[in-house]
Amino acid sequence: MHDPDARPYQPIEAYGLISNCHGCALVARDGSIDWACLERFDAPPVFSRLLDRRRGGFFALAPETPFESARLYLPGTNILETTFTCATGAATVHDFMLAPEPGRALPCLVRLVSGVSGHVPMRAAYRPLAGFATRFPDLVAVPGGAGAEGLPDLIADLDLTVEGGEAVARFTIAHGGEQSFALFSGGAGDREALRPRDLMEAARRSWIGWSAGAAYDGPLADQLLRSALTLKALTYAPSGAIVAAATTSLPEEIGGIRNWDYRFCWIRDACLSFYVLKKFGMVAEAEAFFRFVGGLAERDEGGLKPLYAIAGEADLSEHEAAHFEGWRGSAPVRYGNEAAEQHQSDAYGQVLDLLHLYHSLGGTIPDAMARQAVRLADFAAAHWHETDAGLWEPRKPEQHYLHAAIMNWVAVDRAIRLFGERPHWREARDAIVARVNGEGVHRDGYYPQYLGGDDPDAALLIAPMVGFPVDEAAFARTVDVVIARLGHGPLVYRYRNDDGLPGHEGTFLICAFWLVDALAWLGRTEEAQTRFDALRALQNDVGLYAEEVAEDRTFLGNFPQAFSHLAFIHSALVLDLAHQGGREAVAGTYADRTLRETRWRRVPWIVPPAE
Known part of the structure; x- marks a missing residue:
């Protein structure tokens, strides 16, 4: 020693x-x-x-x-x-x-x-x-x-x-x-x-x-290229998978137990990842990532897991290195991630959203993938009203999370757009909207984390960015509640209620960028820009973000975090659109914004023909 x-x-x-x-x-x-x-x-x-x-x-x-x-x-x-x-x-x-x-x-x-x-x-x-x-x-x-x-x-x-x-x-x-x-x-x-x-x-x-292949030439091109280079650096070339982060067990709380292995590929941000890769002209990487996610969807007919190993392996058994003390005494040190065994129903919407974006850009969806997409939409239509583990992977009983309902809506909505109306898809889509905008609205006028709950959840900020028909007054109130109860300056906690684990955590950067997007969607562009500029200043000296930031602005969580860089790029693009075309330019789905921007900026988005 x-x-x-x-x-x-x-x-x-x-x-x-x-x-x-x-x-x-x-x-x-x-x-x-x-x-x-x-x-x-x-x-x-x-x-x-x-x-x-x-x-x-x-x-x-x-x-x-x-x-x-x-x-x-x-x-x-x-x-x-x-x-x-x-x-x-x-x-x-x-x-x-x-x-x-x-x-x-x-x-x-x-x-x-x-x-x-x-x-x-x-x-x-x-x-x-x-x-x-x-x-x-x-x-x-x-x-x-x-x-x-x-x-x-x-x-x-x-x-x-x-x-x-x-x-x-x-x-x-x-x-x-x-x-x-x-x-x-x-x-x-x-x-x-x-x-x-x-x-x-x-x-x-x-x-x-x-880097010379980067297609983006808008504001902050150099800084956004650094984030794109970071995403490229976190891409596993043999499969096309993007790891969530380069590390395991960097803590969400110093001295705490919230230490997880992030060296795997989460399905959750599949569409966002593809969108950003295409935006920067990373055509080969975007196509490889699409094939990776599509291959998983075709293979796992019994239901998608929320995350996979970078070559597609599903077994991510979680272990502890009990003799390692952890960064600054934050034990345990873990390798593997048992969250892979959770049921997180938002994954179905993520995959259907990816297929819809791909198809909108001129891509052809393989027959096997199309059949699996139909199965995923059927599953979402049949089970959207059931409980699930939620996107934040709490270690507690399942709930009726509103985010899960919204992403199940995305699954059936994109299936309808891709394959035409089917009665059970249409019925599910309408029923989800009715529930979220009906009993899903808290008595104080905002969207809570789950049905019957009182606590806000930053995950609900993504609703209009996936095209969900939110009640605008309820969504505006949700944004204000998130700022008041989850915000700390430009930073945002993902939630503050019990999640079944001891201790606390830092603010989540991706949530802070979601708030920027939500404000832009509401037309509060100046407020969104101010928050974005403050978040931009939080990068380290070489332009990297971690998963979380403590209230004293030090980094927490695994590093560098792909989702933070994806969200940074996405917010920059959203603000770019908002400054050019106002609320109308920001509205709709990823595909809507992509095609709208293609017309305005002549961005080479279109998927190349298969060889």
Whole structure:
């Protein structure tokens, strides 16, 4: 075990993300890689100091003398540049990852140190750990590298020594000098493949080429591109799945138990994800994501699960690493997610909404997918009035959630638009509207979380954005109640009532952006813009969002969070439309807004013909 007086936990906002669209890593502002799942996002980590400062693995690289650091992403890329400045000079570290290539032994992660001025004494320390193992491996140093059985090989430009269980290199970097470190998975280390400057240029060109395809040229194009690049970085290339976040078990409350594994793909935001991907010209990613979700819908005829592993696996059995203390003492550390076994009926509406958007953009829905869509709509029509677990995955008895009813309405409404009217679909659609706008309205005139309840729920803010025919007075009152009872400045809690778990949580960024959208829909555009600008200022120094934000504006929850970036982009697009065309431009479904924008801005949305 290394020094018990290990460095303290770093704030979540202190991290930057690097990725090769298979796996990813988080690099702290002080140069330490404290989290990395290299072969795929949901694989056991190689570096895990993020979740236990003593027992977790890491790869540190920084000056040995006191320093200040500043960082940025190279424009249009996910290559992270950190500049360290100390009394004797300055040096930069470029961190990036490379996608695997069949038949070619490339490093999966490269760290390139360059001297900027003067001379800087540097120290590298490599200490990997196999998943959540209870003991560190015995590292073996060899000329120009180090490794351990079953873990990545580290190849370097200089020799390392093993000190206290760490493979350590000390060197001085002078102006114009370079040193490099590279990790090879599967014991495939090959010094001949280590041409770090060439590898970085290849990675840069690849990211730049991808970014050049961005179709969006409206306000905040640079910031929105950073969020699009983050979404790309969280996309699992072999399947097209988008993980909810890069991490597991970063807490919703410091010291609490609300620590979940988010390295999986949730169906919930399928339509929003496709919408944003298409908006930015990410045609290949959008098509791959559509095929992934469509394949799940075709396969799981017995009903969709709310989330899946990134290659489509349904078994996400939840486990705990009981010996890990968790970030800042927030235990347990979990891997797997038992919420995959919950019944969340809003998933049916999400899939039908995705198919409707895809078809509206000129896509052809395969016959098998169409048949499953009909089955999902039939199920929604027959069971919409039943209880379910709700979208927030509380650990408590099921309820008649209004959000679930609205999304079941979406399921049958989109089925009618796609396949024509059928009596039981029409009857269900009308009955849902009657219930939500009738007994669903609280005696004080707003929509509560569930039938007969008193508590507000930010999930109801999405209702008009999916085209649901809300009672406008009730919806306006709901917005005001959310602001009064769930709001904290520009931030919004998803709910404040009991959810069957001890403790509390931070505000949810996606809910704050939903409020922006809702205000724009109501025509309160100036208020929406003010809130949006305040939320935009909450990004960390390299443009990343977590899942949650505490009232003191520090980050909570898993990071970076795809849904927060999706919602940020969506709100920017909604405000763009609202400023151009007012309330009418914002109204309707995703498909309505998409086609409306296509006419106005000549955006290349249309789905290309199948090859």
